[in-house]
Amino acid sequence: MRIHDLPTPALILDRAVVARNTERMAARVAGTGVRLRPHMKTAKSARVAELATAGQFGGITVSTLAEARYFAAAGIRDLTYAVGMVPGKLAEAAAIQRDGARLTLLTDDPGAATALADKASELGERFDVLVEIDSGGHRGGVAPEAPELLAIARILDEAENLNLAGVLTHAGHSYHCQGVAEVKAVAEQERQAAVRAAARLGEAGLPCLTVSAGSTPTALHAESFEGLTEIRPGVYMLFDLDQVGLGSCAVEDIGISVLASVIGHQRPHNRINIDAGSLALSQDRSAEEFLPDVGYGWVMAPDGRTRIGDLHVAAVNQEHGMVAGASPLPFDALPVGARVRVLPNHACITAAAYDRYHVVDGGDEVIDVWDRVNGW
């Protein structure tokens, strides 16, 4: 089967590109002493995880318990759930561990740490727990110098069924850097926050085996990983226009695209409609911070590599994408029924609308279908 035979919209993954991206990250960490614990929240696919963990220690990061269940069932035994844990999810986490995986948890709250300790004892299941550190993104975590750091760490360390496993931070603000120099500065800030928090635990006589940091931009551009034990980039496997804008990759490194059909012409309004709208592309506009004409994604030829002029998806409704660009648009070259491929603004969000990837390997032949895990 060739791409042209697929129903649209469909999510295409180019294995050759993804393999190159995962090899690039493997080369990046080789010899640095840090372990690569790839974040599977973007790709959510066991087959992509095989590429991302090849040659590595085998652990991964997940963003949902659904991912944890799925990857554990696929044979991955060392998982970090990098979202703040609540007691209500602990029975599910225990079930995953009883099936043979280790699921490391995260908290940044003394009350939650105490409640997790109580619930773990009630369940009779032991968990490793990391303390989340705020390295400047201010989404979650305690500041490295905050008194709460030691308070939380002591609760975890003293709990009968919890182990204080270390510290974890994510410099989410790296996604809004203007240029590589700024990414390097954020990477250093991320590293120092994690290392400083770990040092405080050590000074207090508390264990801290894991010092975890990382986002794709900081993993790619950090000048030092000293003091870290692992990094957790994710979107580098697939990349997207946001990462192109950030300087993490080139357009040809983007490993997924949405295959769409032209479904209408609006010549009086100089628009071409495609069957990829809010659901098939997502409403994420993060790339717009860097690429002013990106809209909901660039419109490429069916080869996925050549942008068609300045075409982009300018507006979306549920099942309609409205393509804009030069006036007049190339209506004759893109008759109703013609195929295009749309590069995603933000791979994590676009891919979440699909339960599978149609896989090509550098060409237009569909060589495989890889499943994905969605939901919670």
Place this chain on the structure above:
Amino acid sequence: MRIHDLPTPALILDRAVVARNTERMAARVAGTGVRLRPHMKTAKSARVAELATAGQFGGITVSTLAEARYFAAAGIRDLTYAVGMVPGKLAEAAAIQRDGARLTLLTDDPGAATALADKASELGERFDVLVEIDSGGHRGGVAPEAPELLAIARILDEAENLNLAGVLTHAGHSYHCQGVAEVKAVAEQERQAAVRAAARLGEAGLPCLTVSAGSTPTALHAESFEGLTEIRPGVYMLFDLDQVGLGSCAVEDIGISVLASVIGHQRPHNRINIDAGSLALSQDRSAEEFLPDVGYGWVMAPDGRTRIGDLHVAAVNQEHGMVAGASPLPFDALPVGARVRVLPNHACITAAAYDRYHVVDGGDEVIDVWDRVNGW
């Protein structure tokens, strides 16, 4: 099982509210002479379709072929696929018809009409096809006075395996009206466009059995349906904050909400984090046009009815929603692990992240689980 026992995030549907909404629309069309062909693109659920078609003629509208397959398998026999058709999807449409349903198609393009005619003959399958009319939204369709209307209609009428079924329009611009008076004006514009297009077909000696219009705002506020044969509202089954802002409903008419857990406090930055982010809520901000403090949704108490102060989800990442509002936020009343319910900005998009509804019936007991069809 009670709501409190559900894992989060989860999509809650209140059957009592949805039944009231569908009864309200049934009462609205009763005696008007128009048929109600509910659009299932929002709810995407056979159980909701049962409520929406109760007492009606039984036909529905769909936005994807996946919906068509699903609802046909659920026993619905009269479906209109209200998105521009392309020849590449015709084999799939033929398969749905061969399983016993009738799937009416849509086009606004002479080239596509010819290509559909050829493909239908090749498949040996006969299809009803509507011509899409632009009633002012300018997304799709030909203007009622455009020469192309008759050109397309003649191609359909003369094709061996196509029937010219009539005309269809959707006043998508009704979603951006400021106030009910403006909605009424758009409803009249929508009606007149469809009726005028139908009249032109009649004057040209062409058949036009179906004159189809409708969105939820125009269906609720139109002062006349004269000349229409059917209306196709959809979001009224579930409603959302966007429809509250538009004046289509009250807050208590919203039939779905996202159950979420508090997963962290950011006291230094006056934020509460919940486990419903970009994926669980969507990134749709349509309600912001009307409700300036809505963000990605209002934050309600676990009963789903009482807003907690002025709390709203101000920012989202993939699995994090950042709740903002009064300073300081009610951290003590919402400890980590506490539950809230978030009202959606746009039900069609929020619901699409879930493969099921957890159904309550006015209370907090989960009385059922209803499936949904997603994807394409």
